[in-house]
Amino acid sequence: MAQQPFREWLVQKSWAHGVYYAKAVACLLPPAALAADAPYFGVAPQHWPPGVAGLLAWQLTAELFFIGVVLADRFLPRLRNSEAALNTACVGAMLLATWVGVVHGGMWGDLAIYAAGATFVAAVMCTPSPVRRPLYVLSFGVLGLAAGLRVGDGVELLAALVNPFCVVVLCIELDRFMLARNVELYAEMQLAEAERARADKVLYNVLPASIADELKRDDKVNAVKFDNMGVLFADIAGFTSFSRALPPDALVLVLNQIFSAFDGLVEKYGLEKIKTIGDAYMVVAHHRLDALGRLALDMGEAIRRYNTGNGTELAMRIGIHAGPAVAGVIGVKRFLYDVWGDTVNVASRMESSGEPGAVHVSEAVYLQTRQHFSFAAREPIDIKGRGRMSTYWLLGHAARLEPAATP
Known part of the structure; x- marks a missing residue:
């Protein structure tokens, strides 16, 4: 038995193809039927050759069947995933093919429409369950019975069964081929x-x-221009001197362990990591500036855990600023998503003018997040390109006020 995902895919594919062909047949059958039936329009029904009434009934039934398939797909979309609906459509199409084979074959000995209908079922309506091959055999039996009632001579009967037998064999082989091809395609x-x-x-x-x-x-x-983007720079203080004592592979391992922990925190808070440059780490927040502050505090905690587990004494120097910035991709090869603007420069200065183990933020960050965190003001400092600026140390999460006791 085919695996369930393949069965579902095959049902959807076969149903979609069947509906496509049903639309084509529903549009082409009426003009074709009018052209074929034109000779009988001026003749009274009692003077029609045998089989014409059956042919007209088949044409009407076939048109209603194919219109019904199209309407079912339009108004009952759940049928697109129904294997039972696909099997029912196969049975209906094969019954129509057998019916026209009996009528057309009996009137003119022409099985072209029968062959077209049977091969349509074999090539298009591919079902996961083996329901089509028994239909071909039953169809051949019905045509054989009709031929037996129509001709009495054994030789004539065998001659009449050659074409339907070839069509059935073709359908069985086509059925096998299409199923195998669908398995390969899937x-x-x-x-x-x-x-x-x-x-x-x-x-x-x-x-x-x-x-x-x-x-x-x-x-x-x-x-894309952002009116208020938060930018964080983090740097491992003293990492240059620390790295001199390490071989290159050990140095990469240290950075990978630390930055992998930071990556997890960035994902946790839904922020955007921009890049790493050596031992520097850059993150931005498009909207949630408070998440950037929480990230900074957690990064400090992550480096402390690393020190405890590895016997090191590393410390992070972190700086944050917020303001207008532009983000985009540069280049066409090995492209890099980056952020530009004075906000980025100031955030970098916040980091470089900070202290190991501390989070240094601008007044813009303080004003936007003071309800979330506790801060300590720092003496105004000179920032390259900006002059003297009021800055703050981010100390931790804001203390929650305990509710007053009810007297």
């Missing part, structure tokens, strides 16, 4: 989907999800 699609998911995972690790989607959709990314 496997190829799964492989392609896995490769695409793996490529997307790499792309989404390099770029923010919205930027990656825009790049895939438009093959370019337009720069």
Whole structure:
């Protein structure tokens, strides 16, 4: 038995193809029927050749059947995933093919429409369950019975059964081929989907999800201006002297362990990591500036845990500023999502003018987040390119006031 995901995929595919062809037949059958029935329009029904009434009934029934399939798909979309609905449509199509085979074959010995209907079922209405092959055999039996009632001679009967037998054999082989081809197609699609998911995972690790989607959709990314973006820079104080005593592979391992912990925190707070440069780490917040403050506090805690576990004495120097900035992608090869503007420069100065183990923030950050955190004012300092600025130390989360006791 086919696996359930494949069965569901095959049902949806076969139903969609069947509806497509049903629309075509529903549009083409009326003019074709009018052209075929034109010779009988001026003749009284009692003078029609045998079988014409059955042919007209078949034409009407076939038109209603194919219109019914189209309407069912339109107004009952759940049928697109129903294997029972697909099997029912197969049975209906095969009954129509057998009926026209009996009528057309009996009148003119022409099985072209029968062959077209049977091969339509075999090639298009591919079902996960083996319901079609028994239909071909039963159809051949019905045609054989009709031929036996129509001709009495054994040789003539065998001659009459040659064409339907060939059609049935063709349908059985076509059925087997189409099922195998669908299995191969599904496997190829799964492989392609896995490769695409793996490529997307790499792309989404390099770029923010919205930027990656825009790049895939438009093959370019337009720069976006933010009126108030929070920017955080973090640097491991004294890491240059610390790294001199380490071999290169050990140095990479240390940075990987520390920055991997930071990556988890960035994802936890829904922020955007921009880049790492050596032992520096840059993160931005498009809206939630308070999340950037929580990240800074947790980064300090993460480095303390690393020190406890590894016997080191590393400390983070963190700076945060908020203001207008522009974000986008530069280049066409090895492209990089980055942020530019004076806000970025000031955030970098906040970090470089801070102290190990402390979070140094600008007045803009203080004013926007003072309800969330506790701060300590610092003496105004000179910031390159900005002159003297009032800055603050972010000490921790704001203390929660205990509710007053009811007397």
